[in-house]
Amino acid sequence: MTSDSASANRREFLRRASGGFGALALAGLCEELRAAEKRPADPLAARPGHFAAKADRVIFIFSTGGVSHVDTFDGKPKLIADHGKSITASRWLNKPGQFERFLIKPRWAFKPYGKSGRKVSDLFPHLGGVIDDVCVLNAMHCESDGHDKATLAAHTGSPQFARPSAGAWVSYGLGTVNKNLPSFMVLAPAAPYAGAQTWGSDFLPGCHQGTHVVPGKDPLPNVQPRALAPDLQQMELDLLGKLNRKHLGDRGADRALEARIRSFETAFGMQREAPEAFDFSKETDETLKLYGLERGASAGFDWQCLAARRLAERGVRFLELIDVGSSNNWDSHGNMADHEKLAKAIDRPIAGLLADLKRLGMLERTLVVWTTEFGRTPFNAQAGHPGREHHNLCFSSWMAGGGVKGGIAHGTSDEYGILPAEGKVHTHDLHATILHLLGIDHEKLTYRHAGRDYRLTDVAGEVVKPILV
């Protein structure tokens, strides 16, 4: 509010509005009124970051269970050469004492791909095909070697306590451009470890929490109209709008009341737009083929990837794709051969997503991130054991598009992939970099809660500058 006259104008307007103005005009004027107010009326309104952004949105891919780095993106010739040799791990495990371990070579061969010649294992041949757009991080590390803690750390920065998810922070920081869709959406057939805390908003306002889409016939709950017919629902909403406008008119402008009125208008739009986003019928065969998706399928990681592209096109700010839940996942303690079917399920869809984004010209402004809880031990307590254990001291992730250099690897691990050698990237650093590419200074995106200003990156995090375009 700037002046009494503005207030008087508003009341005047509302009196007229309640007398029969259309909802659209009402919404328009409310915008103007709101613009005059100090606090943002709409926590989801799109707003700029701290500096010019390289990326407008994020597609964050999380592979549940812990993907082995030495079998995927971090080829270690010495590990193959020294297969079966025993080593004494003591400092690696940050514990005193002697630990005899036996080196285990990767099960899959590595081949060079693209102009860059970056080597990728036979688990990800399709991803190899787009490796020139990808920046691999081979010296990732995180705090915890427990699934739920590492999953929370990868998403919220805190391995222990409930904190807002990265997507919630981004939504809080930047809002969203399409009000007909949530700002933060999670496409996952099942919850990962730590359940919905993974995409929770915790102390941030609830509108920033991830909306969980379960692939299937009915991906968003309650988006299908339950009324007898569209025209009947329209009648209901017309009457609702009329009652609400009268109610608002009797009370003078109130942001909360206006927001609720608007939420119904948006929801009505979502009824149309959300199913449309999930309706792939207008996609060409060529596009479906990129992802390896069968026409008519309504689930699978290929479906999730194409849905992500369609939602990204429609302005969703932060999309997360999770391949599998907390069981039957990449946690290949018993037999690394299990990696094969999991890789097969995501390799082509992810490669398709990157290629599709690129040909649509979206990759430049879309940051795609792939990560996992942690890597897997390049060794085992038993010689020749077919499985690998959790390894949080060094693992691989990658980023693509949205201001990141392609065809490079940042950070290297030691000769066996046990510890980072150089270019260490902590989960906090990854988060800082994601925020940076979105135009957000991770040290400035704060929220006051319980006596202090909280950040996604806690008190740490450094932007990984060498990988920026």
Added chain:
Amino acid sequence: MPASRLGRITGLCVLMFFGCVGAPALAAEPDAVAHFEREIRPLLVEHCQKCHGPKKQEAGLRLDSRAALLKGGEGGPAVVPGKADKGTLLAAVKHVGKIQMPPSGKLTAIQIAALGKWIADGAAWPEEKVSGRTGVITEADRKHWAFRPVSDPPVPAIRDAAWPQTDVDRFILARLEVAGVKPVAAADRRALIRRATFDLTGLPPTPQEIAQFLADDKPGAFEHVTERLLASKHYGERWGRHWLDVARYADTAGDGADYPVREAYKYRDWVIDAFNADRPYDEFLRDQIAGDLLARRGPPEKYAARVVATGFLAIGKRYGYSPGPDFQHLDFADAIDSVGRSLLGLSIGCARCHDHKYEPISAADYYGLYGIFASTKWSFPGGEEHKRPANLVSMLPAEETARRDKAKADGLARLDSEIARLKADRSALDGKGFGGGIDLGFEGQPLGKAPGKPWHAEGTNTVSADAQSPFAHLHPAGIRGVRLASGKATDGVRYVFENPLRATPKGTMHFAIDFRTVAPTDKKGAYRFYLGRGVIASLAVECSITATEFAVRSGAKWETIRKLEPGTWHTLQLAIDPAKKTYSGSVGKPGDLTAFAAKAVGPTWDGVIDTFICDATGHVAGAAPIRDLDNIALLTTPLPAIGDKPVTATPPTPDTKARLGKIDAAIAEAVKLRAAAAAAETYPLAYGVSEGIPTNARVQLRGEPERPGPEVPRRFLEILGGDPVPAESKGSGRLELAEWITRPTNPLTARVFVNRVWQWHFGRGLVATPSDFGIRGEAPSHPELLDHLATRFAKSGGSVKELHRLILRSRVYQLASAEDAVLLKADPENRLLGRFSRRPLDAESIRDAMLATSGRLDRATPGAHPFPDVNAWGFTIHAPFHAVYDSDHRSVYLMIQRNRRHPFLALFDAADPNQSVAERLPTTTPTQALHLMNSPFVHTQAEAFAKRLLALPGDDAARVRIAFEFAHGTSVDEAAVTDALAFLKAYRMKAAERGLKPEAQSLAALSALARVLLTSNAFLFID
């Protein structure tokens, strides 16, 4: 404060607090300062501070101030001024010790010399303004408004003496008059009763209640309404829910597997009852911290409830996998953080890794409290490793608990002996009384196959006439034995005795077997006879046999007893003396027996034998030879000597089968009784805390338990008195903690609570940061009013209901939520309370109001949740517990899950139970609108509401009017009635076009109208 990363901030403050007080700053010599600025500061900045500065503190060390250098890190002070040979810094850069710095490469000799000179000259560092706290409580801290004693401020003078109804109003009006603005008019009666009814009960007023209030023109009509609402059981459900937000209540543990907490609801119901009973607040708090201890003081009828109250401490998010202390430091972090924020309005949790950066709370304060919680025994909900609850607390006094425990144990023992007697009878009857019966002679097994039940066999084992032993002193001469092939080490046969032999003081145990190695053999390895409990659990005796040698294990050693001949049958007899833990025996053939004695049984044998194994491992490595076994016996009576007549039971008589059937039925019945008795609740249990072993905690450097610092005595926060747990106390200190928190001189407890109550009435507290009264929290908008309320609250004996009366009687509570241009401009956030702030209904109120309006609300108290049977629990992080239980009860009774939130409650911003929630942050989202438009829940309520309306007499117009009364508490104007009637008519027509029958048309149309009413702003907001 979260996580170990934060630990990096500094372990130094901790050390410093414990006496490593920095030396006073020098008035540095100008030359020395110049040397520092020219040579030393750039060096420190360039080579050291990246890892030992404001961003990172490797090894707990900072090298960016003189004080920090003096304090040093984990290895001690970095420098000792004037003593270049002391301190860690110079040693590290000289590479003389284990620590060699900087990691990028050794400094030049010139640089090292410069550093040495600087230290030797006194480590000059020009004085700088110290930022941040020093860890010591300052005078300014003590002067912080919230740490000053609660006062009883005089009621302020005001100009408009006619306006106030109560003293509360005078405090409010005084501020408004200073600001030069006038409050708005009073709310109308309909708005007021709707506001008060939702406020005090979380439910809408009924049309009758509205009518009564409107018709009551006597003075005190509103007080009458208030009293009625305070007396309603729904009051406790509403205000108990507020407390459950603060208490981070949930029905699951929140560990990775999210174990259900079956007893949690008892705490929830205790909270609701406490509000309904207007339990004095100090008592309410004391019971939640130390109810188990206070319960002992009586009266007995309060015992159970007080134990349940300690659920407040236990109910938080859990991190562990088993009842042990694996992740208890995190459980305690939750409890300390919650006690701090919910009861004291202090962020004590921030001092876990280091002294609080802003508040006068040290790590020693934190670990002083930590010791109290570490001295407490915590109920364990079940977890990944230990999948059952543990340490639940009996709700009965100790003596009665012990009496019932004993009665239960006695009852179980009686049943056990009854079952044993029946089984013995049965064994005697079917011949198993002797060494397990005919199956140990293999006579019940079909020839040519591996022995079947009750034998277990791995590898190639064949029942064969060739394997019949020639001896008949144990079992009658039969026609079968078993032949074991040479196979893997784990191949062989196993027999589990139906009646395990248990050691008794004088009861020798006797074992026998006939065996031979089949000749000829080229296999040189050993096979063994194992006797013990289970397969590996508890070894009693082990014999090892090769083709030519017989050995026994005595303790850890193998001893060879005699030579054997392949192809020859041998017999072995053993006598085990459990009292002496030895065994003796003889082995050989008739006329050629070798005796042995006083061999040690397995060192960890627990006195039970229920398993015999012969597999292919033993004192000599290699493949075991083919061997025959026969005539195995295990009994408590001495064995007949070789050559005696067999002693097995008489052959079955014709009625044996019938008698066996009867005994089997009796056994089954007894076993069922025993299972029921074992599973029966001995006494009611609570998920709370009890006393553990009193122990002081050690500071955990950077919050990491594996980095213990100095021990700290158990005590209260220094800023609130710092009282230690008295030396003579034999308890954990919780009893004292409860007193410290609730004593009248504590400046925080009452202020924090009256502020919460104010906030829950008005939507915002007088202190807008209700769980943070610290230096970083917001100052109160009306400090005198806050103290006035705290004082009145104390004078009423901590009566929460009296506090409600005080507030609801005031004019400020009864103001309209109308807009006022002057007020809006002067006070856009309504901190001065010149009007009532309109509020959205919270999640529970939306759901409850819909259920109430539809008529489907089940107003009973539902009790426990229908969790799966505890005996079936096997939840893991890979397959966590998850459930949503449908219910028409009030929302406070819904099952609140931590890791997968209830879909409705999460959508409408109910409290996230992972930590103490001070205020709901309502949001308005399209996904909420989708729920309101399309969810089965809303449609169900709307249809029920429509049916309720259809059942009423009268026409559509009458129905529309009453519908508005029900849903909005308003008397609808004629224009709206006309609109609604037109809507019904049009809707019916369209429904008719779709082929609906007239009755269905009416129901569909009224349901649609009901949906509109139940989802409109007049329903979803309170004026």
